[in-house]
Amino acid sequence: METQNFEKKLTEMGKPEIHNLKHEDMLSxxxxxxxxxxxxxxxxxxxxxxxxxxxxxxxxxxxxxxxxSNMHELESKQKFISLVFFLITPLILIxxxxxxxxxxxxxxxxxxxxxxxxxxxxxxxIIAVSALILIIYSL
Amino acid sequence: MNFPWFKRIGIFFIPAAIAGWIILLAxxxxxxxxxxxxxNRSHSVSDTMMNFVFMCLIIGAVYSLIAxxxxxxxxx
Numbered sequence: 001m002e003t004q005n006f007e008k009k010l011t012e013m014g015k016p017e018i019h020n021l022k023h024e025d026m027l028s029x030x031x032x033x034x035x036x037x038x039x040x041x042x043x044x045x046x047x048x049x050x051x052x053x054x055x056x057x058x059x060x061x062x063x064x065x066x067x068x069s070n071m072h073e074l075e076s077k078q079k080f081i082s083l084v085f086f087l088i089t090p091l092i093l094i095x096x097x098x099x100x101x102x103x104x105x106x107x108x109x110x111x112x113x114x115x116x117x118x119x120x121x122x123x124x125x126i127i128a129v130s131a132l133i134l135i136i137y138s139l
Numbered sequence: 140m141n142f143p144w145f146k147r148i149g150i151f152f153i154p155a156a157i158a159g160w161i162i163l164l165a166x167x168x169x170x171x172x173x174x175x176x177x178x179n180r181s182h183s184v185s186d187t188m189m190n191f192v193f194m195c196l197i198i199g200a201v202y203s204l205i206a207x208x209x210x211x212x213x214x215x
Contacts, residue, residue, distance in 0.1 A: 033211075035147070036147055036207055036210065036211075037207070039147060039149075039150050039152075039203060039207075040200075040203045040204055040207045042150060043150075043196070043199050043200040043202075043203040043204075044200045044203075044204075046196050046199070046200070047193070047196045047197060047200060050192065050193060050196055051193070054189060
């Protein structure tokens, strides 16, 4: 009788299933972390973007000046601010976001799909804007 | 200390603990102080606004960095 019950239990049991995979948990945590990081990056990037927009406005309303000439003027007057916001901040943001994308790419098994781009598009945008700021600063 | 102090909604970090509210209020207090300080030294409304927005962005950047660090749930 007991043996029959045991056999019945065994047939009902089926395969053992793990509903919450650790790897899945790590991936979701790293995506949330990447979104948090990209928000912080965006706040830090907003400062040089604001300065560039102000310099652009200045070059529009002051005849004979360009964005690059205004940038050089700012660089000579405010050496520390321009170094921090136009060189150090974009460089750090590029490194952080590249590492974040690399981590998500690695954890998700190296996909070449649209879903991956959808998860990291904000980080890619931040890298692009940071690169643009570095280019403007280096001109 | 009980973490997290903040939770993220969109591009803003909202306080989730008393320590978070203290940091937010300190940020607001510093923004008001800097507005009064900038207004005393500036020559026009646009001069005040431009410098104040710049200051607000710096306060926001520092606040978001603090919020990011303190909003992470410690690993068990």
